[in-house]
Amino acid sequence: MRIDRNRLEAAFNELGKIGETPNGGLTRLALTDADRRARDRMVAWMKEAGLRVSVDRMGNIFGERSGTEALPPVMLGSHVDSVPTGGKYDGQLGVLCALEVIRSLNDGDIRTRHPVTLSIFTNEEGARFQPAMIASGVLAGKIALEDAYNATDRDGIRLVDELERIGYLGPEPCVPRPLRAYLELHIEQGPLLEEEERSVGVVEGIVGISWSRLTLRGIQDHAGPTPMRGRRDALVAAAEVVRAVRAIPGQVSAAMVATVGRLEVSPNIPNAIPGSVRMSVDLRDPNEEQLTRALALLDRAVKNAAASEGVSHELTHYWRVPPTPFHPEVVGAVERAAQALGARHRRILSGAGHDAQYMATICPAGMIFVPSRNGRSHCEEEFTAWEEIEPGANTLLLATLELAQQV
Numbered sequence: 352m353r354i355d356r357n358r359l360e361a362a363f364n365e366l367g368k369i370g371e372t373p374n375g376g377l378t379r380l381a382l383t384d385a386d387r388r389a390r391d392r393m394v395a396w397m398k399e400a401g402l403r404v405s406v407d408r409m410g411n412i413f414g415e416r417s418g419t420e421a422l423p424p425v426m427l428g429s430h431v432d433s434v435p436t437g438g439k440y441d442g443q444l445g446v447l448c449a450l451e452v453i454r455s456l457n458d459g460d461i462r463t464r465h466p467v468t469l470s471i472f473t474n475e476e477g478a479r480f481q482p483a484m485i486a487s488g489v490l491a492g493k494i495a496l497e498d499a500y501n502a503t504d505r506d507g508i509r510l511v512d513e514l515e516r517i518g519y520l521g522p523e524p525c526v527p528r529p530l531r532a533y534l535e536l537h538i539e540q541g542p543l544l545e546e547e548e549r550s551v552g553v554v555e556g557i558v559g560i561s562w563s564r565l566t567l568r569g570i571q572d573h574a575g576p577t578p579m580r581g582r583r584d585a586l587v588a589a590a591e592v593v594r595a596v597r598a599i600p601g602q603v604s605a606a607m608v609a610t611v612g613r614l615e616v617s618p619n620i621p622n623a624i625p626g627s628v629r630m631s632v633d634l635r636d637p638n639e640e641q642l643t644r645a646l647a648l649l650d651r652a653v654k655n656a657a658a659s660e661g662v663s664h665e666l667t668h669y670w671r672v673p674p675t676p677f678h679p680e681v682v683g684a685v686e687r688a689a690q691a692l693g694a695r696h697r698r699i700l701s702g703a704g705h706d707a708q709y710m711a712t713i714c715p716a717g718m719i720f721v722p723s724r725n726g727r728s729h730c731e732e733e734f735t736a737w738e739e740i741e742p743g744a745n746t747l748l749l750a751t752l753e754l755a756q757q758v
């Protein structure tokens with residue numbers, strides 16, 4: 352039992368035309384006309400495949416293939432929205448592999464005990480409406496529907512109004528529902544699979560994330576007449592913190608990553624000693640305790656840097672997402688599927704967020720990664736070869752058969 356790679360490739364090429372950029376990438380922001388056309392295309396294909404299609408109040412689209420028993424479905428999903436000048440593989444590939452799995456089940460006249468449902472989640476990227484993964488967040492009961500409806504884009508347009516405008520403000524309640532499992536195929540968006548020449552990543556979970564914000568205040572003064580002695584330069588202290596953040600993972604865990612991505616220097620002119628600096632710190636690790644240890648190291652580093660330059664500091668750890676371990680049963684099903692196919696695979700963690708993160712709070716969830724060339728994503732260069740997509744899609748098929756219990 353295998354998927355039909357040519358059919359998958361043809362669907363990918365067709366859907367990829369909707370919102371295609373001149374350089375072969377994709378600009379298909381959530382709830383734009385391009386998003387609507389992609390949704391319409393998917394719905395038509397889902398109906399052709401005999402699925403019972405429904406849309407919920409967040410515009411999430413579901414297509415159910417019946418099982419032989421009245422049991423909760425195995426859900427296969429991802430998203431069709433993209434970031435601006437993004438790639439064609441992020442999201443779209445997962446949705447199309449799920450469709451191909453269903454088409455293959457139809458071809459083989461395969462019956463499963465549990466229904467198999469394809470799902471397409473609204474606004475996964477968070478490029479147009481924040482936060483990201485807003486619709487799976489509502490589905491999982493973690494974000495209030497009202498808050499999601501009132502999210503606005505840069506032009507002040509509300510999410511709910513755009514849902515209505517493109518015809519995807521559905522009638523189904525967007526609430527937690529019984530699910531046998533949730534499974535999502537996605538590109539890795541990192542370099543590990545490619546480096547090790549493996550085509551399937553058995554995703555064990557999504558790392559925890561901590562965001563901090565730091566303000567350093569020194570003394571702003573003229574860059575000329577002020578001697579070097581006695582300067583209280585907020586940027587010099589910030590530079591020390593940047594170096595310290597870079598060194599934190601080395602002291603905590605091999606899996607940790609740490610980034611200062613934003614730096615606002617004031618007054619940010621050539622002839623003034625910087626009076627204040629605001630900066631961000633993004634820490635990620637699969638282990639909650641390691642994150643806590645890292646934050647303690649950050650606290651100390653900031654204190655030391657501030658003291659040595661004689662500046663004051665204000666550090667707040669304002670956002671934290673705990674690590675999401677995926678369900679051993681689903682991870683096991685994916686691993687067994689990859690093994691049965693003889694696909695080169697390894698266990699891996701996701702450093703980025705996905706809808707599977709919210710789904711994991713309401714049902715056993717898991718993911719399958721396929722390699723990203725040069726580890727790149729959210730850009731037009733995003734690419735995965737069909738030789739690598741095929742084993743990933745077949746892994747999705749076999750894992751689905753196991754979880755939905757082929758009869």
Ligand SMILES: [Zn+2]
Pocket residue numbers: 430441442475537
């Ligand atoms: Zn994605």
